[in-house]
Amino acid sequence: MDIRIPYISGLLRGDKHQLLHIRTTDLNLVISEVERFNPDYIIADEKTINHLNGSKNYIPSGNFQEFYSAFSKRQTNIFVASPVFECDIERLNFPLEYIPHLVLSNPCNYTRRIMRNPLYRGLNIPRWVKRNGCTFCRDIHSNQKWGTEDRKDLKRQISSAIAYLRRHKGNSFRIIGERHISRLEYIIDVLTDLGVKHIEIIITLRPELLIEEYRHFIKGITLAEKGDIRIVICSIGIESFYSNDLLLYNRFLNAEGLLKSISLLYDLKRRFKETLITDRYNLFNFILFNPYTSPESIEYNLRVMKFTGMESIPQDLFLNKLIIDKYTPVYYKIKKDGLLSGDSEWRFMDRRIEHFYKRVRRLKQGSLEIDTLYRELREV
Ligand code: SF4
Numbered sequence: 001m002d003i004r005i006p007y008i009s010g011l012l013r014g015d016k017h018q019l020l021h022i023r024t025t026d027l028n029l030v031i032s033e034v035e036r037f038n039p040d041y042i043i044a045d046e047k048t049i050n051h052l053n054g055s056k057n058y059i060p061s062g063n064f065q066e067f068y069s070a071f072s073k074r075q076t077n078i079f080v081a082s083p084v085f086e087c088d089i090e091r092l093n094f095p096l097e098y099i100p101h102l103v104l105s106n107p108c109n110y111t112r113r114i115m116r117n118p119l120y121r122g123l124n125i126p127r128w129v130k131r132n133g134c135t136f137c138r139d140i141h142s143n144q145k146w147g148t149e150d151r152k153d154l155k156r157q158i159s160s161a162i163a164y165l166r167r168h169k170g171n172s173f174r175i176i177g178e179r180h181i182s183r184l185e186y187i188i189d190v191l192t193d194l195g196v197k198h199i200e201i202i203i204t205l206r207p208e209l210l211i212e213e214y215r216h217f218i219k220g221i222t223l224a225e226k227g228d229i230r231i232v233i234c235s236i237g238i239e240s241f242y243s244n245d246l247l248l249y250n251r252f253l254n255a256e257g258l259l260k261s262i263s264l265l266y267d268l269k270r271r272f273k274e275t276l277i278t279d280r281y282n283l284f285n286f287i288l289f290n291p292y293t294s295p296e297s298i299e300y301n302l303r304v305m306k307f308t309g310m311e312s313i314p315q316d317l318f319l320n321k322l323i324i325d326k327y328t329p330v331y332y333k334i335k336k337d338g339l340l341s342g343d344s345e346w347r348f349m350d351r352r353i354e355h356f357y358k359r360v361r362r363l364k365q366g367s368l369e370i371d372t373l374y375r376e377l378r379e380v
Helices: 027-036 064-074 151-168 178-193 207-212 214-226 243-249 255-271 295-307 329-336 351-362 370-378
Strands: 007-013 016-023 041-044 057-060 101-103 172-176 199-204 229-234 236-239 284-286 312-314 367-369
Touching: 101 151, 151 172, 151 178, 172 178, 178 199, 178 214, 178 229, 207 214, 207 236, 207 255, 214 229, 214 255, 236 243, 236 255, 243 329, 255 295, 295 351, 295 370, 312 370, 351 370, 367 370
Parallel strands: 041 057, 101 172, 172 199, 199 229, 236 284
Antiparallel strands: 007 016, 007 041, 312 367
């Protein structure tokens, strides 16, 4: 069972609400962590629900509207009712770590309309499949934009996170909620008020937010530097530099925009060497392999990677393939093009890529030199 797709799992117990953001391939871990809270309701990914048999009531997390409306019937303000912070299980491609999350607003507000994308216009996509954002993502965004505005709420959640870290001897937490990227300085201010030092804040974000919120990053990291707090950036969703891939995924930035975002990040790293940590986890995410991948798209991506200064790439990251199912809009595009090869499986249009993929997988190395990948590509 593959549950690599990030999802939010919520728990309702009495009038308390708790959120878990889980991204792991270890189902047993998910089950044991979820059951630990003994909730009345579990909001979980559909695939997980099938494996979570028992007497619990489940709400599918694919249906965010249902989740939020279930919650809003109980309380009008999500933040007043509960410690929205709860512990999180996040692997980030490294050995298991427990990282508390502050869930401060909708995790993602990216809503570019998919049906306006020329690749999807006129495509027959069922009504229950989402129409906004990235075409490979199952997250259905809440219609409502929510976020904690109250400094007291924020302080309470941060205190809760800090208490958790002390109990578990941890020193990092993650912020979920893109609106609060723009309020990084405010969060660091609260941490300073609480006298918290030697702590790390993990941030994952869309590349365009680095451009849009750059001045907030500067202010936030400057404050962090003064307060002996570190900012760890990871999992920036580049996905691909190749324009056809970016269009297929309905991403916001083109290659030029992505390069701008990366260059701003490198500038930040040069300026805040000690405070900004960019090498703890995978800094970028890529989905370089989809049914339409061609030698040209791979070559282009390798060239741009080289241009940005990347000399090597972790094998897993390079080989990351597009994951689809009936809840992802891209599934319907692939289906229309006759490239489905199973329920949630697809095949490469270009057989050379099939060979290339197998060759690279056989290399069995942790990290692959970009030059080696070029050589392998020339062989097919
Ligand atoms: S940025 Fe795209 S992939 Fe990430 S959560 Fe938003 S819609 Fe999904």
